[in-house]
Amino acid sequence: MNYMTICDEKVLQRNGMPIFYVVGLVVLVLVLVSLVWRLSSQKWQIPFPAWLSWLFLDNPLIEIIIRTQATIDRIGLRSGEQGLDVGCGAGRLSIPAAKKVGPTGKIVALDIQPKMLNQLQKKIGKTGLSNIVTQLGDITSDDITSSDNLQLGSFDRVWLVTVLGEIPNQQKALQNLYRLLKPGGTLSVTEIFGDPHYQARSVVLRLGHKTGFEPSHYLGNFLSFTQNFIKPE
Numbered sequence: 470m471n472y473m474t475i476c477d478e479k480v481l482q483r484n485g486m487p488i489f490y491v492v493g494l495v496v497l498v499l500v501l502v503s504l505v506w507r508l509s510s511q512k513w514q515i516p517f518p519a520w521l522s523w524l525f526l527d528n529p530l531i532e533i534i535i536r537t538q539a540t541i542d543r544i545g546l547r548s549g550e551q552g553l554d555v556g557c558g559a560g561r562l563s564i565p566a567a568k569k570v571g572p573t574g575k576i577v578a579l580d581i582q583p584k585m586l587n588q589l590q591k592k593i594g595k596t597g598l599s600n601i602v603t604q605l606g607d608i609t610s611d612d613i614t615s616s617d618n619l620q621l622g623s624f625d626r627v628w629l630v631t632v633l634g635e636i637p638n639q640q641k642a643l644q645n646l647y648r649l650l651k652p653g654g655t656l657s658v659t660e661i662f663g664d665p666h667y668q669a670r671s672v673v674l675r676l677g678h679k680t681g682f683e684p685s686h687y688l689g690n691f692l693s694f695t696q697n698f699i700k701p702e
């Protein structure tokens with residue numbers, strides 16, 4: 470063993486190990502925060518912070534994993550349809566969805582946080598799309614249909630993309646979505662592994678079945694899946 474190698478080892482012992490511990494500690498803290506957030510969300514509404522959307526929802530690097538266009542294809546939107554993006558966030562899916570349904574269709578983008586809708590409004594302004602409206606509200610609310618944008622039996626497709634686990638009363642959310650859909654309409658639920666609120670397919674299927682939906686397509690795999698349901702005619 471030469472002099473350089475001995476020196477390198479000493480430097481590692483002095484400097485390398487603390488860095489290793491710091492990285493380990495950061496990872497541990499992130500895992501713990503995610504766990505606490507996940508468990509708390511079963512009881513309280515703690516939505517994804519709007520100030521973090523640039524890092525996760527609008528980040529081109531994360532896009533490689535969350536694949537917006539693939540999700541839009543799995544939802545199955547067609548030209549002229551009425552769609553409801555539930556928990557739209559900063560509009561990652563709402564904008565491409567509005568382009569997909571075209572000028573004869575319409576997208577309602579619903580979120581519980583005004584700050585998310587503000588971010589989406591800015592994007593709508595830049596694209597010049599006129600077939601998309603934002604709606605502030607909680608999908609579990611008793612008077613969900615009190616808004617003109619959310620009429621009973623008016624939607625062809627409604628979707629929840631990495632939203633379900635953030636909603637404490639998931640059954641109520643699905644019941645409201647059932648009411649908002651036209652007979653024969655589609656509910657689409659997408660979950661992505663790594664999201665602190667990830668819901669297993671079995672949970673999604675159980676909720677859908679309990680609400681009266683019929684499972685239709687399952688697309689993807691457990692790392693990133695979309696489970697579609699039909700509201701019976």
Ligand SMILES: C[S@@+](CC[C@H](N)C(=O)[O-])C[C@H]1O[C@@H](n2cnc3c(N)ncnc32)[C@H](O)[C@@H]1O
Nearest residue numbers: 516517556557558561580581582607608630635
């Ligand atoms: C992780 S973000 C996902 C945003 C978007 N679907 C996407 O994939 O880019 C979850 C969003 O759901 C919204 N949300 C959570 N609970 C909600 C509720 N009960 N009603 C409406 N929106 C809700 C949050 O405010 C947040 O913007």
